[in-house]
Amino acid sequence: MMQQALLWLACGAGMLAAGWGAAALAHQCPGPRALRRWAAALWLAAALTLVLLAGSTGRLYWLSAYAVALAALFGWWSELAPSNRRDWAEEVARMVTGRVHDGQVTLHNVRNFQWRARHDYQARWETRQYDLHALRTVDLLASHWMGPAIAHTLVSFGFADGRHLVFSVEIRRERHEAFSPVGGFFKQYEACIVAADERDIVRVRTNIRREDVYLYRVHMPADTMRSLFLAYVEQANRLAHTPRFYHTLTANCTTIVYHMARRLVRGLPLNWRLVLSGYLPGYLHRLGALEPGWELHALRAAGYLNPRAQAADQAEDFPARIRAGVPGHEPAAAR
Known part of the structure; x- marks a missing residue:
């Protein structure tokens, strides 16, 4: 019972992280606005699918796959650096x-x-x-x-x-x-x-x-x-x-x-x-x-x-x- 509760708690956190990742891609993914929207939508669909599969089947490897994808996203996010050299307003x-x-x-x-x-x-x-x-x-x-x-x-x-x-x-x-x-x-x-x-x-x-x-x-x-x-x-x-x-x-x-x-x-x-x-x-x-x-x-x-x-x-x-x-x-x- 405790293990199931922890699993669903992890799934809930995963859903929140999926929403954050979609917003991050929508604002910072390289390319035109249409590409950013597609990237955000694909990420959200894939992330929620993995989370729901983990919650419904109880198989932790679905969460493990999602954790790897999330780590890659965080790695990309951490590399975004501010600059003073852009085409400013x-x-x-x-x-x-x-x-x-x-x-x-x-x-x-x-x-x-x-x-x-x-x-x-x-x-x-x-x-x-x-x-x-x-x-x-x-x-x-x-x-x-x-x-x-x-x-x-x-x-x-x-x-x-x-x-x-x-x-x-x-x-x-x-x-x-x-x-x-x-x-x-x-x-x-x-x-x-x-x-x-x-x-x-x-x-x-x-x-x-x-x-x-x-x-x-x-x-x-x-x-x-x-x-x-x-x-x-x-x-x-x-x-x-x-x-x-x-x-x-x-x-x-x-x-x-x-x-x-x-x-x-x-x-x-x-x-x-x-x-x-x-x-x-x-x-x-x-x-x-x-x-x-x-x-x-x-x-x-x-x-x-x-x-x-x-x-x-x-x-x-x-x-x-x-x-x-x-x-x-x-x-x-x-x-």
Whole structure:
């Protein structure tokens, strides 16, 4: 009886592995999409046949044959390696890198696109310099693109001269690829860090893609702000030198930020809102990192950017105009 139960337990695990293998082949098998689908379908049919034969006959050699096939599939999967040399989509074609000397940061490949439509833009990549001693603010931006639970996380650093630089951990898709949340589980994309002007990376979301974007002022000591900025630069340099795959759960726009922040703030707790990133502001509010004296729903309402961003459009003072009325960004006299 126990042996039969163990057999069916092994068969159940085998069915789960069969589904994973089919998805892996559908996303990563070499060749055109039709070939990938056929490979996935054949694998699934063969794997389920072997598992069902083992379960119905009690013959372990069917499971042994399946185990050999599964080991071969895992061997192929482990050989898939990330790369920085592909035909990338234009908006992620370059990787930001930086040099730091005496508090002065020089960033290469800062993105400053002028977006006219989703696929109509003027590409501009710039070299910029920032004085870390002039760093004044850190803002969290949550761009909701698939309901309230899922948002893309961006971090904006504000300087005394009024400039704002945004860092964003993004998928690095190839020119022919479209974004797929499922593909992020199966090594379909590399990870990259984009550093961009707010009139590029915020405006494309509010004005072009029409995502719902919210801005929250994050309070942290000046040395922690500088450390977080440098952590982005360090991670960007590392990715430019050693590529890694993006993963929807373990290496996404929120979890990578968390791992960087964890080095700066000891004991930073893990939380389910790091996965359901649309609720990340609630996590920060609970930690006391957002503007004090405000309920979360009030911060969310005041931080909704779309109307202000669409009114500002391509104005030079875009960063100041989108922050009008955001708690923590009112003029000092008003505070």
